[in-house]
Each structure stands twice: as C-alpha cells, then as structure tokens.
Amino acid sequence: MPTPNPDAYAFLRTRRSRPAKTLTTPVPDRDTLMALLTLASRTPDHGKLEPWRFIVIEHHAMGALADLAASRAQALGLDPEQATKGRTQFDQGHLAVAVIEVQKPSPKIPAIEQTYAAGCVCLSLVNAALAAGWGANWLSGWPSHDREFVRQAFVLTDAERVAGIIHIGTETSTPPERPRPDIEALTTWL
Known part of the structure; x- marks a missing residue:
C-alpha cells in the first residue's frame, strides 16, 4: 500500500x-x-x-529587456497590442528566471524528450515557488520565440531556446479560480 503525502496532495x-x-x-x-x-x-x-540552464533576470535588467522587446516588435511590424504585451512582462517584472532548453546530441534521447524535460523544469520551478509561499507565473510570449530577441537578450546559441520565463515575487492578490478541464471527457481507458 502506498504511503500518501497529504500536504503535497493538497x-x-x-x-x-x-x-x-x-x-x-x-x-x-x-x-x-x-x-x-x-x-x-x-x-x-x-x-x-x-537539457536546460537558467538565466536569472533581476529587476535592474528588466528595463533593457522591455526596450529590446519594443524595438523587436517595431522591426517585426507587430500591432500595438502585441508590442505592448511583449514589453509589459519585462516592464512590470521584478524577478524572473528564463529556463533555457539546451538540445544535447544523444543517440538514445530524442530531441522532443529534451524539450519535455525543460518544460518539466518550468512547471517544477513554478510549483517550488508556490510551495515556498511566493507567487509565480510561467510566461513565454512572442519575445521568447523571436530568435533575434533571445540572441540579443540571453545570448542563446542555435541549439538553445526559451522554454519559459518564470516570474517570481510576492503576490498582491489571490486570483479567482478558473475553469478546469473536464477530465472524464479527456480520458480514454483501454
């Protein structure tokens, strides 16, 4: 019989x-x-x-990243709403961690499994921060996927990409619960 961990489960x-x-x-x-x-x-x-590494983005670096996002939005011809959204996550940020996926050559481990591993690190970082009492959120957005932005902002190589940008801080308000998936509808039993 398994030994439950009620606190972790809750x-x-x-x-x-x-x-x-x-x-x-x-x-x-x-x-x-x-x-x-x-x-x-x-x-x-x-x-x-x-297949990951971390880049800690402290408050003093946020302004430069916001400016770079604005510059890239203009160069890409993005509409004002997209441009603002790309800039805002840095304008409003105080601390974030960019989780960088680092694809490593392997005859046994497919690239997609390395991608999944980096995604697991993102979720684990959010959960670790929440469990420690901090507020946390996993963001990406168009700047994370723009090769020129990540090259300039984070000095990424061609074998690297942003898996997520995890913002961590003190929460100012508890968000309302959101609708959750219908697990019965998403589950098939064989």
Whole structure:
C-alpha cells in the first residue's frame, strides 16, 4: 500500500499560478532562489542530459529587456497590442528566471524528450515557488520565440531556446479560480 503525502496532495489539488502582473517585491534573495532552482531540477530527465540552464533576470535588467522587446516588435511590424504585451512582462517584472532548453546530441534521447524535460523544469520551478509561499507565473510570449530577441537578450546559441520565463515575487492578490478541464471527457481507458 502506498504511503500518501497529504500536504503535497493538497498543494497539487489547489495549486494556482499567480498572474505575473500581480507580483511585486519582495522577491526571493539569491540563496532562496538557488534553493528553488535546485528543487526545479528534480524532474524527469531521460539520459541525465540536463537539457536546460537558467538565466536569472533581476529587476535592474528588466528595463533593457522591455526596450529590446519594443524595438523587436517595431522591426517585426507587430500591432500595438502585441508590442505592448511583449514589453509589459519585462516592464512590470521584478524577478524572473528564463529556463533555457539546451538540445544535447544523444543517440538514445530524442530531441522532443529534451524539450519535455525543460518544460518539466518550468512547471517544477513554478510549483517550488508556490510551495515556498511566493507567487509565480510561467510566461513565454512572442519575445521568447523571436530568435533575434533571445540572441540579443540571453545570448542563446542555435541549439538553445526559451522554454519559459518564470516570474517570481510576492503576490498582491489571490486570483479567482478558473475553469478546469473536464477530465472524464479527456480520458480514454483501454
């Protein structure tokens, strides 16, 4: 018979990301953030490739990233709403961690499994922050997928891409519960 962990089960049953725009200071200090990153790395990783790395974006760097997003939006000819959305996540941010997927050559581990592993790190970082009492949100948006933005902002190589940008801080308000999937409709039994 399995040994349940009621606290972990209750947390997972009620976990809820916090909108990044509602996060403020204080943010985790370096030691606290390193502990959260350590927890985030406890994820499935076939082949033990560690196909990810972290870039910590502190408050002083947010303005430059916001300006770069605005510049790239103009160069791409994006509409004002898209441009604003790309800029805002940095304008309003106080601390974020870019989880970078790093594709590693492997004869046994397909690239897609490395992508999944990096995605698991993103969710684990959100959950670790929430479990520690912080507010957290996983964002991406068009800047994360614009090769020129990520090359300039994060100095990514061609073998790297942004899996997610995890904003972490103190929540200012608890968001309302949102509709959840109909699990019965999404489940097939064989």
